[in-house]
Amino acid sequence: MNQKIFWVLTFISLTAALISLTLTIGYQKHKKDIGFVDITKLVEAYQMKKDLEKLEESRLHEIKSISDSLGSVYGMAKKNPGANAVHLKTLEANIQSINIQFEAEYNQSNLDINQKVWGRLNQAINEYAGTRDMQLLVGADGKGTVLYGDIAVDHTDELIKFVNSKYQNGN
Amino acid sequence: METKSIKILFVLLSILSIGCTKTLRPGAYISYVQEEKNGFSKAGQAGNWSYAVQYKTAAFIYLQEKKSGQVSEEEYMKRKGELEEWIFFNVSVQHSTVKSASPLRLSSSDLGQYNILLNYYLGENRNNFKLISENKTFTPEIYLFENNYNLSPQDVFVLGFHTGKDSKPEQFTLSYNDEVLASGIIRFAFNKQDLLNEPVLSF
Numbered sequence: 001m002n003q004k005i006f007w008v009l010t011f012i013s014l015t016a017a018l019i020s021l022t023l024t025i026g027y028q029k030h031k032k033d034i035g036f037v038d039i040t041k042l043v044e045a046y047q048m049k050k051d052l053e054k055l056e057e058s059r060l061h062e063i064k065s066i067s068d069s070l071g072s073v074y075g076m077a078k079k080n081p082g083a084n085a086v087h088l089k090t091l092e093a094n095i096q097s098i099n100i101q102f103e104a105e106y107n108q109s110n111l112d113i114n115q116k117v118w119g120r121l122n123q124a125i126n127e128y129a130g131t132r133d134m135q136l137l138v139g140a141d142g143k144g145t146v147l148y149g150d151i152a153v154d155h156t157d158e159l160i161k162f163v164n165s166k167y168q169n170g171n
Numbered sequence: 172m173e174t175k176s177i178k179i180l181f182v183l184l185s186i187l188s189i190g191c192t193k194t195l196r197p198g199a200y201i202s203y204v205q206e207e208k209n210g211f212s213k214a215g216q217a218g219n220w221s222y223a224v225q226y227k228t229a230a231f232i233y234l235q236e237k238k239s240g241q242v243s244e245e246e247y248m249k250r251k252g253e254l255e256e257w258i259f260f261n262v263s264v265q266h267s268t269v270k271s272a273s274p275l276r277l278s279s280s281d282l283g284q285y286n287i288l289l290n291y292y293l294g295e296n297r298n299n300f301k302l303i304s305e306n307k308t309f310t311p312e313i314y315l316f317e318n319n320y321n322l323s324p325q326d327v328f329v330l331g332f333h334t335g336k337d338s339k340p341e342q343f344t345l346s347y348n349d350e351v352l353a354s355g356i357i358r359f360a361f362n363k364q365d366l367l368n369e370p371v372l373s374f
Contacts, residue, residue, distance in 0.1 A: 051356050
């Protein structure tokens with residue numbers, strides 16, 4: 001009789017253990033991943049940003065070189081005691097105007113690049129998180145958004161590879 | 172010894188793969204080049220805009236020019252010779268969901284702006300396309316914007332890069348900095364293996 005009870009209890013225990021194991025595995029399998037990304041590193045490593053900056057650099061360089069050459073003309077003219085004061089004033093105003101234009105172009109260019117970069121990055125990040133069935137991907141920007149992140153949930157390098165590969169292939 | 176065997180195997184496989192180059196009739200050839208999985212046709216997405224690139228091989232161009240006319244090997248070889256220093260593409264762009272107007276029209280708030288953008292597309296936009304190879308970057312020498320007068324939801328650019336016969340790259344990337352739609356730079360990489368697998372046109 002006692003032996004029968006022993007076997008029944010063993011059977012119940014084993015069944016319970018099996019159910020518990022199955023549930024744990026199932027939960028682990030369906031538990032959505034969370035992670036974080038170093039935003040600064042991501043943006044700086046994004047190839048499209050580098051390419052856009054390179055393009056803008058040559059355009060801005062043209063404006064800067066006009067300002068620089070006018071600056072050197074002004075410098076020489078200023079040293080000349082016989083220089084016309086009105087001409088000097090006009091030259092100075094022109095240089096100032098070009099510098100203001102340069103500043104405005106530079107700021108606008110940064111805004112445009114940021115907008116384009118984030119437009120494309122958001123698209124790629126959604127795809128990255130979607131294909132990995134992620135629950136949350138936090139952007140760490142060094143300002144306290146993520147106070148601590150284990151290296152195991154750091155997706156920065158993987159995401160950089162992903163976004164650059166997407167960029168090479170039309171996305 | 173082991174390295175030698177690997178080398179021999181590699182050479183044999185290479186010979187075998189050359190021997191396996193497909194030979195296709197005109198209709199099948201066109202389909203092959205247009206199928207995305209074969210690497211001659213590419214698609215991409217940037218924001219709301221869908222981009223598509225068709226790399227046009229000499230055989231593809233010849234067959235497109237002949238339409239349903241009679242094709243001949245002699246004529247094809249002559250045309251191929253004329254095109255061998257060039258790399259051609261068609262690049263098309265359309266809105267992902269709105270199919271009632273062209274991107275040019277969708278980006279314009281009024282007729283004045285439409286005309287400004289149209290003029291940009293007709294000329295200056297050429298400089299936004301680049302063909303990047305391992306050691307050289309090309310700007311298109313042939314550039315045509317197909318003005319569809321807003322009758323199509325798709326805007327198409329035809330590009331021809333003169334690479335020269337000797338410096339024709341084995342693999343390359345087409346890059347487009349879309350200033351009008353402000354999508355940023357769109358890149359399409361064409362890899363060596365796909366290009367080597369180009370089928371032979373049979374007559």
